[in-house]
Amino acid sequence: MSENAFLLEVKNLHTQFITASGVLHAVDGVSFSLLHRQAVGVVGESGSGKSVAALSILRLFGPLDRAVTTGEILFEGVDLLRLSEAELRRIRGRQIAMVFQDPLTSLNPVMPVGEQIAETLRYHRGLQRPGARRRAQELMELVGIGEPARRFDDLPDQFSGGMRQRIMIAIAIACEPKLLIADEPTTALDVTVQSQVLMLLNRLREELGMALMMISHDLGVIAATCDSAQIMYGGRLVEKGNIQDILRCPNHPYTAALLRLMPRIDGSVQRRLSPIPGQPMPTLGQWRGCRFAARCEFAREHCHADDPPAFTVGTDHVSACWLAEERSASNKGVYHEGHEEHEGKKI
Amino acid sequence: MAVFIGAPTSENPETVALTARTVRRFTSWSLVIWVGFLLGIAVFAVTGSDLAPYDPTAQQVLARLLPPFSSSRRGFHWLGTDQLGRDLLSNMIAGARLTLFIGLVSNLVGMAIGVALGMLAGYYGGAVDRFVMRLSEAQTAMPMFLVAIFFLTVLGPTVVNVMIILPTLIWPAFARLVRAETMRLRGCLFVEAAVASGTTDWGVLWSHILPNVAPRIAVLAVIELGHVMLAEAGLSFLGIGVQPPATTWGLLIARGRAYLAVAWWLAILPGIMLGLTVLALNMLSRRFATTSGAAA
Numbered sequence: 001m002s003e004n005a006f007l008l009e010v011k012n013l014h015t016q017f018i019t020a021s022g023v024l025h026a027v028d029g030v031s032f033s034l035l036h037r038q039a040v041g042v043v044g045e046s047g048s049g050k051s052v053a054a055l056s057i058l059r060l061f062g063p064l065d066r067a068v069t070t071g072e073i074l075f076e077g078v079d080l081l082r083l084s085e086a087e088l089r090r091i092r093g094r095q096i097a098m099v100f101q102d103p104l105t106s107l108n109p110v111m112p113v114g115e116q117i118a119e120t121l122r123y124h125r126g127l128q129r130p131g132a133r134r135r136a137q138e139l140m141e142l143v144g145i146g147e148p149a150r151r152f153d154d155l156p157d158q159f160s161g162g163m164r165q166r167i168m169i170a171i172a173i174a175c176e177p178k179l180l181i182a183d184e185p186t187t188a189l190d191v192t193v194q195s196q197v198l199m200l201l202n203r204l205r206e207e208l209g210m211a212l213m214m215i216s217h218d219l220g221v222i223a224a225t226c227d228s229a230q231i232m233y234g235g236r237l238v239e240k241g242n243i244q245d246i247l248r249c250p251n252h253p254y255t256a257a258l259l260r261l262m263p264r265i266d267g268s269v270q271r272r273l274s275p276i277p278g279q280p281m282p283t284l285g286q287w288r289g290c291r292f293a294a295r296c297e298f299a300r301e302h303c304h305a306d307d308p309p310a311f312t313v314g315t316d317h318v319s320a321c322w323l324a325e326e327r328s329a330s331n332k333g334v335y336h337e338g339h340e341e342h343e344g345k346k347i
Numbered sequence: 348m349a350v351f352i353g354a355p356t357s358e359n360p361e362t363v364a365l366t367a368r369t370v371r372r373f374t375s376w377s378l379v380i381w382v383g384f385l386l387g388i389a390v391f392a393v394t395g396s397d398l399a400p401y402d403p404t405a406q407q408v409l410a411r412l413l414p415p416f417s418s419s420r421r422g423f424h425w426l427g428t429d430q431l432g433r434d435l436l437s438n439m440i441a442g443a444r445l446t447l448f449i450g451l452v453s454n455l456v457g458m459a460i461g462v463a464l465g466m467l468a469g470y471y472g473g474a475v476d477r478f479v480m481r482l483s484e485a486q487t488a489m490p491m492f493l494v495a496i497f498f499l500t501v502l503g504p505t506v507v508n509v510m511i512i513l514p515t516l517i518w519p520a521f522a523r524l525v526r527a528e529t530m531r532l533r534g535c536l537f538v539e540a541a542v543a544s545g546t547t548d549w550g551v552l553w554s555h556i557l558p559n560v561a562p563r564i565a566v567l568a569v570i571e572l573g574h575v576m577l578a579e580a581g582l583s584f585l586g587i588g589v590q591p592p593a594t595t596w597g598l599l600i601a602r603g604r605a606y607l608a609v610a611w612w613l614a615i616l617p618g619i620m621l622g623l624t625v626l627a628l629n630m631l632s633r634r635f636a637t638t639s640g641a642a643a
Contacts (some may be wrong), residue, residue: 060543062533093545100543110558119554120544171544267380271440 007211009035013071015056026052028235039212041222043234050215054181058092079209094124097172101184104163107156113167114152120174139170181213198224231255233257234291241317254292298323378634381627391443394483399437404592407432412610415491427612450576458512458568461521466552469529483519491516496581509588516578528560569632573625596621
């Protein structure tokens with residue numbers, strides 16, 4: 001596999017849940033790709049489908065979820081959706097690893113933490129007990145847990161939230177995966193611990209040469225760790241591009257609205273945070289038109305009637321908004337007044 | 348315990364303190380008595396008739412139906428003798444072995460079946476779940492004691508047959524508990540994390556779900572041991588359980604029933620013994636449930 005081929009290529013991913021009240025389109029035609037060593041952030045509010053998209057990649061749905069996934073998920077050219085459960089197990093943890101949101105519940109409460117790291121090593125690396133124990137202690141050291149030999153046999157409730165997330169990261173990187181999916185890894189942590197964990201992830205990505213898919217509702221977290229960002233709304237990608245472009249010059253009205261929601265330490269005290277009016281639409285049943293149209297201040301009839309395709313609005317910068325087409329046609333300014341920095345790269 | 352407190356510098360002071368605290372929290376005088384009682388029964392069960400003052404099957408025509416604390420030509424009889432002059436204390440000590448053996452084995456078999464089916468039902472859901480649950484409902488709906496009587500009457504009242512039929516009485520309790528717990532744990536993030544790191548279904552069940560349900564299973568198992576022992580006594584009482592010359596407490600109660608009017612001790616004393624044992628087991632399980640936070 002050459003270096004410039006895509007590590008992960010997701011094409012037209014749909015994930016639906018069969019529920020009592022109808023078919024729920026949690027992920028609705030999402031396509032994106034990821035290079036080796038690239039870090040991409042997936043941003044969206046609760047229910048935007050960002051976590052489901054990540055779970056779809058590793059097919060982490062239980063039999064009780066009644067999930068249906070279609071499309072293509074090419075990992076190093078192999079379609080993960082076509083693999084059997086047994087073949088996929090060899091990818092999980094070894095090639096693609098995952099860190100979850102809540103470190104307080106993502107460790108087995110009755111198993112020593114070191115044992116939980118060693119378990120992955122024994123399973124995927126075929127290490128024997130002493131070898132796995134030694135390697136697990138190295139990993140604990142690597143993620144910044146002091147005295148790993150002494151803490152190996154401690155249970156999860158003897159660790160703080162931040163420490164437990166470090167253990168989770170140690171488990172995830174135990175087999176040096178090519179891709180690490182982090183699903184809101186810092187949401188449950190306080191701000192100082194959050195920045196430590198983000199720095200740890202950055203360092204490990206550098207050292208191990210992993211690609212990173214960071215899922216968060218917080219653009220600040222994405223900015224701290226990722227090269228590019230994708231914004232999801234209602235199960236669809238609405239905008240993707242370089243993180244700098246997205247922050248400086250958001251194209252999609254939803255992205256612009258998200259940025260207006262971020263408190264800025266350098267902003268004027270008078271500037272008010274402006275919530276987005278309305279509620280996210282439930283994604284039950286069939287749907288036509290832009291998902292955001294109902295809450296969008298720029299929406300016109302056209303937006304409600306037809307799905308907006310992805311328009312290229314800059315270098316590697318696309319936006320699924322009809323306004324983007326008009327603007328790229330008329331080639332004039334951005335509309336997100338109130339945001340200070342719109343002198344960025346304009347089309 | 349004293350060892351733990353006496354040597355806190357050995358390795359890890361926190362671990363030592365934790366262990367000592369756990370031990371202290373678990374200990375109380377009533378518990379010591381109950382545990383001591385159960386241990387005594389266990390010693391009798393292991394040694395069998397070796398500890399008995401007399402041969403439990405030796406008859407003595409001239410010393411029939413002696414009340415407790417009386418002596419015969421052979422010696423002193425703490426708990427009296429039965430209609431054939433056999434020493435009751437010796438019989439009760441000898442009977443502890445088979446009573447406990449049948450109880451433990453049946454309980455283990457029933458537990459294994461119930462836990463396995465419960466985990467499968469809770470983990471996979473769907474058709475597996477429906478099958479297991481219908482099976483357990485069928486068991487609950489049927490008068491299982493009548494089924495046991497029928498089974499033992501047809502196949503013969505042997506110890507092995509008793510140990511085959513007793514687990515069918517108790518497995519649904521384990522299956523229902525473990526199924527519910529497995530369903531709860533299945534949704535836990537650590538199970539999802541284990542799946543995400545490539546653990547097999549078997550690995551998830553064995554090393555993540557089972558250890559988390561184990562305390563609750565243990566609590567239930569202790570209670571069910573009492574149930575099984577009572578059921579065995581019931582079967583033996585009806586004459587379709589264990590057959591003489593083998594002895595269980597249930598059989599002693601059955602034999603003593605005919606002489607209840609003239610020699611109350613023959614049925615009452617083994618009955619008290621059985622009752623105390625079941626009570627001790629319940630006390631132990633309740634204590635365990637409150638200290639481990641695993642309410643059954």
